[in-house]
Amino acid sequence: MGSFISMKTHLETKALFAGYNPADNHGAVKPPIHPASTFVFPSAAIGAAHMETAYGVEGAETPPEGGFIYSRLGNPTLNVAETRLAAWDESEAAAVFSSGMSAISTTLFAWTGSERALWYVGPLYGGTQHIVDDILPSMGVSVRKLESLDELALMGEEDGLPGMIFLETPANPTLQVHNIKTATDWAKARTSDDHRILVAVDNTFLGPILQRPLELGADLNVYSATKYIGGHSDLVAGAVSGEREAMAKVFEYRTFLGGMADPHTSWMLARSMETLAIRVERQSRSARQVLDHLQKTPGTPIKEINKIFSAWAEDLAGSGDYKSAGIAQAQQVNGGGMFAMELPGGRQAAFAFLDALQHFKLAVSLGSTESLAEHPASMTHAGVPSEEKLRHGITEGLVRLSIGLEHPKDLIADIDNALKASWDVSKAHEARLEQV
Ligand SMILES: Cc1ncc(COP(=O)(O)O)c(C=O)c1O
Missing domain, CATH: 3.90.1150.10 (Aspartate Aminotransferase, domain 1)
Structure with a gap:
């Protein structure tokens, strides 16, 4: 091909086919599906480096980049979908899940806890509401409902600080909108080295094309990818996308909770994103x-x-x-x-x-x-x-x-x-x- 005069490439062009290079697969214009559950290590030492690094064993050798271990931890087809979503969101990393609820529950379990309260503004999707009302409190997480994000401005020392602020905008089913920046500005002003306050936004109703919470300072975008990202009522999936460190914990929890999307769903999602x-x-x-x-x-x-x-x-x-x-x-x-x-x-x-x-x-x-x-x-x-x-x-x-x-x-x-x-x-x- 002739030389290409470099110019600013638009998001659609950059994100459309992100995550896949035909040269890696005999020139096949579309990615293959890799159904394998496990991957052959080139040597025992490399296998050990992969596994010990995955488990955070002290002194582990650094494994070669790009290798796979086992499909609950990562899979090439899952990787295509995740790289493509990260490209659409222009995020540092994305994780694809077996459902929106798996994405949301994993995110909440990763970033809330006995020392990390959850504050949220309603209304929320019913499944999320159930986790927030019943499951998190049973795990010792203090949960506080805000009627509006304007309440943040009224909070004093006696209210403490949350570990995460969660919101859904526009909200299901009455399309109520919340000001993402009100939450992110407030959280950023109070985050310290010892206590990071994350803002997670359920962006299911608009998706990456019509609303970009990360550009407004949110740490994590969560999605039911069953909806616009999948877009054909023929799969159930979820996703989280965001800042690298915030995502690292989401990946860690996904590995142990086991909510990753399977290769077939991942392939369908990657294809759907071409028409998003x-x-x-x-x-x-x-x-x-x-x-x-x-x-x-x-x-x-x-x-x-x-x-x-x-x-x-x-x-x-x-x-x-x-x-x-x-x-x-x-x-x-x-x-x-x-x-x-x-x-x-x-x-x-x-x-x-x-x-x-x-x-x-x-x-x-x-x-x-x-x-x-x-x-x-x-x-x-x-x-x-x-x-x-x-x-x-x-x-x-x-x-x-x-x-x-x-x-x-x-x-x-x-x-x-x-x-x-x-x-x-x-x-x-x-x-x-x-x-x-
Ligand atoms: C806003 C919102 N978030 C999350 C979910 C849950 O997603 P899923 O059904 O893919 O688990 C839904 C489902 O309708 C939703 O509307």
């Missing part, structure tokens, strides 16, 4: 078109909808929430492909809407090529206590939508048709109430 940018660009563009159709002006929904929950700055500003609009504007490329809407008429109207949909699939999960719809109060958030649900706006009339790759006009027609069904139910409900 174009998928989320199209999904968020379509979501914007649908949102514009469902609102007279941003923030003011059509009569068939009580309220729209969106992480788009214009919708937040239109509904008068200028603070969240400012946060969304500052830290997100756009509001992404997810939104929720509250329908008048409660559960019956919500169910009528969901049952009338033709193109949207009635299923939990999100971020896939197909559009998905669900009822948070009885499905994803069924286990959340009623008062908590109401406090976070998870009412019986709420439906959550994930916009896929179908033509946006078809999705709009589908929603319009389903809204007619829910409107009939809510009108009938209203008429019954008037008779009482």
Whole structure:
């Protein structure tokens, strides 16, 4: 090939095929899958160097770089997925897991403990909430819930310092946004050599293309890679990406908890990441078109909808929430492909809407090529206590939508048709109430 005039390469070009060099595999343009559970050592001395280093044995010889031992500790196909995610996140290291919950639990177990409290801001994904409410306290971790990150500014000496601040933004299912920088600035100002305060952000709802917590000072990004990163509803995986030292402990805990992704899932994820940018660009563009159709002006929904929950700055500003609009504007490329809407008429109207949909699939999960719809109060958030649900706006009339790759006009027609069904139910409900 001719010489290439060096210029600044864009992220898409750098990250698209990161982690794999065809020259390493007979020129094969795509990576192979390595299902091997174990790897042959070239000599006993090198085997010992690998194992003793992995176990932190004092005086261990340094093993040659790039060797593998056993697939729970590392595998070439897992490596491709991890290198590719680190490239998209522009992070120092990434670890890929068998599920989002495995990524989150491993991160929390690695960086919290009896001397390292967890502070978090809600709402959180139900699985994370369970770990935080039930599992961490049973392990002696002190857990504190913040209603908002603004509470950090009010903390005094008597409150102590956390080991980790955990947040999810935009949050599931009502798309509440939190200011990542409020947490990272606060943590950085109080971190010392003896006590590092980490900020971990669950970036599942926007993913590496639309929101970049590490650039805002977060130490760790966590993901359910089942969602946008995998993007096809055909795998379950998780990931953590971030600063090298913070990641070293995550890798250590993953080795012993055993939550790494298998080679087949890793290969699927690496392939999915090749289309990540174009998928989320199209999904968020379509979501914007649908949102514009469902609102007279941003923030003011059509009569068939009580309220729209969106992480788009214009919708937040239109509904008068200028603070969240400012946060969304500052830290997100756009509001992404997810939104929720509250329908008048409660559960019956919500169910009528969901049952009338033709193109949207009635299923939990999100971020896939197909559009998905669900009822948070009885499905994803069924286990959340009623008062908590109401406090976070998870009412019986709420439906959550994930916009896929179908033509946006078809999705709009589908929603319009389903809204007619829910409107009939809510009108009938209203008429019954008037008779009482
Ligand atoms: C925001 C968020 N975090 C974490 C998870 C858990 O991920 P997984 O289902 O891949 O374990 C989910 C799952 O829906 C989620 O929505």
